Amino acid sequence: MGYDALLWLSFGGPEGPDEVMPFLENVTRGRGVPRERLLEVSEHYQHFGGVSPINRLNRDAISAVEKQLAAAGIDLPVHFGNRNWRPMVEETLAEITKAGAQRVLVFPTSAYGGYSACRQYDEDIERARASVGDGAPELVKLRQFFDHPLFIAAFADAVRAAHAKLGNPPGTRTVFCAHSVPDSADAASGPPSEGGHRYSRQIAEAARLVAAEAGIETYDVVWQSRSGPPQVPWLEPDIVDHIDALHADGVTSVVVCPVGFVSDHLEVIWDLDNEAAERAAEHGMGFARAATPDTDPRFAELVVELVREHTEGVPARKLSPFPAAGCTVNGMPCAVGCCEPAKRPARP
Ligand SMILES: CC1=C(CCC(=O)O)c2cc3nc(cc4[nH]c(cc5[nH]c(cc1n2)c(C)c5CCC(=O)O)c(CCC(=O)O)c4C)C(CCC(=O)O)=C3C
Ligand SMILES: [Fe+2]
Structure with missing residues (x-):
């Protein structure tokens, strides 16, 4: 079938208190994030003993995908590598290369376009290949899946379950939430010919699809x-x-509903389950957070289906006419000028 492995490419997170600051320094190197913000975010991690759940969640999701690949008779070993923390993608790719792989599919743990959600994973691929040097395998990234029926269905059921947990009180507002990005980064997302804003438009589209499937008429889209x-x-x-x-x-x-994320990583369990939930409690409001899709069996099914688009030519299922780009080779951008990194503000 032409592929030797699947590289599971994620963000990474610390797994102990001493790892928090070095991790945060990796994330924000060269990005103009103020020191005070780093110290504040490090507190969020320290509330959980300095351990982000993200690596464990990725390992669990990988196990589920391995089982479904085996059940589908697809012989594709899965390897885990991150942008910002161990296991670093450079080391993982070195191992994959040593094992003799020549063509490798890459699953990035983000459903969307935009610099942070897509293009930066291309940069990770390019950097990892450069660090391996001669003999690095060809890396083919799987496409964006923000409007895949399995992704939408998992979120729609999670939204229904969250309403049920509150006892389905009438007038409950459904609020879809995604990671904020600089306005300039959103404006620069997608190819210039499309007019930008691909990230926020895909988020809005996913929210619309989930709401429709869950039978919800009134909802909002906000950021965190x-x-x-x-x-x-x-x-x-x-x-x-x-x-x-x-x-x-x-x-x-x-x-x-944290529609912008695939797992309950730190920004979900802190910024939503603590900060947002606390504010709702202060107002005496009911609050429930919908589950993220990675623990739903349909998520592993989705990853296998994206793989089969390449290994078996299975047709791409998608629910919106918006482009589901992101599928490129060796970290090439989707198009000239697509999701360029935002220009950093000059330092004062
Ligand atoms: C769009 C987007 C996604 C979704 C797409 C995807 O999933 O990839 C995402 C995911 C995540 N972001 C994460 C963590 C962090 N993001 C930061 C900073 C930033 N995120 C940004 C955007 C996004 N981020 C941006 C524009 C910045 C500013 C700095 C920069 O321009 O890069 C910082 C620095 C501190 C701070 O300033 O908050 C941290 C620690 C974690 C892991 C959490 C864990 O450890 O469990 C995950 C999954
Ligand atoms: Fe982030």
Whole structure:
């Protein structure tokens, strides 16, 4: 079938208190994130003993995918590598190369386009191949899956379950949430010919599809976890401010669906399950957070289906007319100028 392995490419996270600051320094190197923001975020990690759940969740998801690949008779060993923390993708690719692989599929743990969600994973692929040097395998990245029916169905069931957990009170507002990015990064996402904003448009489309499948008419799309210097505008409103606004409008309960993420990593369990939940509690509002899809068996099924698009020519299933790009070789961008990194503000 022409492929020797699947590289599971993720963000990475610390697995102990001493790993938090070095991890954060890896994430933010050269990105103009103020020191105070780093110290504040390191506190979030220290609330969990300095351990992000993200690596464990990736390992669990990989086990589920390995089982489904075996069940489908697809012989493809899965290897785990990260951008920011051990196991680093450079080391993983060195092992894959040593094992003799020549063509490797890459699954990035993000469903969307944009610099942080797509193009930066291309940069990881390029960097890892450069670090291996001669003999590095060809790396073929799987496509964006924000509108795949299995991704949408898993979130729709999770949203229904969250409403049920609250007892289905009438007038509960469903709020879809994704990681904020600088306005300039969103404007630069997608190829220039498309007019930009591919990231926020794909998020809005996924939210629309999940709401439709869950039978929800009224919902909002908001953002979380903004970083960077305060004078740089990022996508708004923030989830916590939005909860204040809903309270002011007389809404008495909310279901938050983290549609921008695939797993319950730290920004989900802190920024939503703590900060947003606490604000709702202060207003006496009901609050439930919908589960992320990675623990749903349909997520492993989705990854296997994306693999089979390449190994067996299975047709790509998608629910929207929006492009599901991101599938390129050896870290090439999708198009000239696609999802260029935002220009960093000059240091004061
Ligand atoms: C769009 C997007 C996704 C979704 C796509 C995807 O999933 O890839 C995502 C995921 C994640 N972001 C994560 C963690 C962090 N993100 C940071 C900083 C930033 N994220 C950004 C964007 C995104 N981030 C941006 C524009 C920055 C500013 C700095 C920069 O331009 O790069 C910082 C630095 C501290 C801070 O400033 O918050 C941390 C620690 C973790 C792991 C959590 C864990 O450890 O469990 C995950 C999955
Ligand atoms: Fe992030």
